[in-house]
Amino acid sequence: MSSPQSPDRFNEDKASYTVRGSGAPDIDAGVEAIRNVLKTLPTRPGVYRMQDARGDVLYVGKARALKNRVVNYTQVDRLPKRLQRMVSQTRSMTIVTTNSEAEALLLEAQLIKRFRPPYNVLLRDDKSFPFILLREDHAFPRVQKHRGARKYKGRYYGPFASAGSVTRTINALQKLFLLRSCTDSFFANRSRPCLLYQIKRCSAPCVDRIDAAGYADLVRDAQDFLGGKSTAVQKKLGAQMQASADAMDFEQAAVIRDRLKALTFIQGSQAINAEGLGDADIFALATKGGAMCIQAFFIRGGQNWGHRSFFPVHTAEVEEDEVLRSFMAQFYEEVPPPRLVLTDRQPAECELMAQALTERIGAKVRIEVPQRGDRTRLIKQAQRNAVEALDRRLAETTTQAKILEEMVETFGLDGVPDRIEVYDNSHIQGAHALGAMVVAGPEGFRKSAYRKFNIKNPNTAPGDDFAMMREVFERRFGRAQREDPDRDSGEWPDLVLIDGGKGQLSAARTILEDLGIEDVCMIGIAKGPDHGREGREVFHMMDGREVTFPLNHPVLFYLQRLRDEVHRFAIGAHRDKRSKAITVSSLDEVPGIGPSRKKALLMHFGTAKAVKSAALEDLRRAPGVSKAVAQQVYDYFHG
Secondary structure: OEOOOOOHHHOOOOOEEEEEOOOOOOHHHHHHHHHHHHOOOOOOOEEEEEEOOOOOEEEEEEEOOHHHHHHHHHOHHHOOHHHHHHHHHOOEEEEEEOOOHHHHHHHHHHHHHHHOOOOOOEOOOOOOOOEEEEEOOOOOOOEEEEOOOOOOOEEEEOOOOOHHHHHHHHHHHHHHHOOOOOOHHHHHOOOOOOHHHHOOOOOOHHHOOOOHHHHHHHHHHHHHHHOOOHHHHHHHHHHHHHHHHHOOOHHHHHHHHHHHHHHHHHHHOOOOOOOOOOOEEEEEEEEEOOEEEEEEEEEEOOEEEEEEEEOOEOOOOOOHHHHHHHHHHHHHHHOOOOOEEEEOOOOOOHHHHHHHHHHHHOOOOEEEOOOOOHHHHHHHHHHHHHHHHHHHHHHHHHHHHHHHHHHHHHHOOOOOOOOEEEEEEEEEOOEEEEEEEEEEEOOEEOHHHOEEEEOOOOOOOOOOHHHHHHHHHHHHHHHHHHHOOOOOOOOOOOEEEEEOOHHHHHHHHHHHHHOOOOOOOEEEEEOOOOOOOOOOOEEEEOOOOEEOOOOOOHHHHHHHHHHHHHHHHHHHHHHHHHHHHHHOOHHHHOOOOOHHHHHHHHHHHOOHHHHHHOOHHHHHHOOOOOHHHHHHHHHHHHO
């Protein structure tokens, strides 16, 4: 019996342990492993994880009473086929007890997001949601787009359905409230207003065109607008415009008039009218042909902040209300829920879900299924969008399936590839070199599986693409051989695409043969005789054949998309690496010099080179630098 580490959020007042059973590959062995666990199970609330012989998580579930729930898996005849397959693979279980069933529900969602088990309904969405951040750690707060952890002090508004929704809202905030969007360093070094001031999208606090009190008033108006008090903001602007006109300050009145026009345009451009709804999320589910779509609308402050379609996977033999419950639990693992959630049907364990979300934010959360009034109109609109999105998805999937089947026939593949890996290198004359891998499958690009490989071998000559490819392949497939020699995890590629011609393909084949791998199908993509022209690509096969397609062939378009995606990812990763290298300073290597002292030295001397050549007395005169630190810097550079 082992004791794995519990997840960070649930590491107190709980017991976590693993019980292992037999490794025989049949359903009787799975039932026996579960029965072994039952002997030690309590009747407390908690979460259980089913694991196979390798220890990989098959399924995560929660229970009000663990023993009463887990015993059901020993009654195989009463289980659906999906869970029977899961039991037949189960060889061990990990148990985490919790203080309540609501807490178990939150933990279940967290573990599903972490392990992505094959027998759980999964919210497959690789992107985090964007928010608007109104910073509060500066005298003149900045408005900006934000993703990820909330490490900055300020107010976060969201979620928004897409980066485009955030950009449009930030543009509106700039027109309406003239808030700055520049970085603090840009702000600190201005001597005259930038272009945004000239086009009336910033009040130029950087050069004192507005004082702190006036800017704070604009920030409060922006907070009111984002908080749903747009009518109050409109009345305030109207009064200011009238006052300016009465004072014969027609230029200022015209500026306020333009701001009012921007506000009126925003209010009239909402895709749905959610006035009076406050903060709410709206979910509607559609199902067709064995596929499901959940449409989500995000309403904040009575404003529509966009909508997004989700296509959960592993939904076969799962009831729709259970799919909705699992989706909501995983969705709100990342996004803080609003006070009101509207759905087109009641999710399974609706009261428990509401209780868990209430505990999540420390405020009452209601889950409602509208029956009449304006809210039913919103639900119907979400349902219509869900159906239309699912129809588009099914049409795209059908087209994709036909393309993959034609690829099988053209290239002589063993079957429709479930995992396609595409590789490319990126560097500038050998500098900041890296390799990139993108992954695609029948459902599209799998961005969570993308990888970048920093070229670390000191013996690799600058610009040697063959040596770079060798390093990338040795690391990628060497690790696959160590971690998954039986190839049963689904992480081995069915097809590998190499951006290059016959030489690159031959080199890649040699690299894999040196690793003892001879059964991975590879294709090289060369630009063809008209170098650089789209549509003239030549595809080199491992048996020496060369394949070309007509200009408008759908398989050609698909392969071009794969190649363009790996180019985009490789170039983006290279730019990020190069940008980070630009910010690296020789001061970073000086022991005891942190960010604040580094900034003080650079602000005083201007450049790291000037710091390096400065005399000891000059270093001592720098603000924020003690005599001991000055001596340390001087000794480091002068020995």
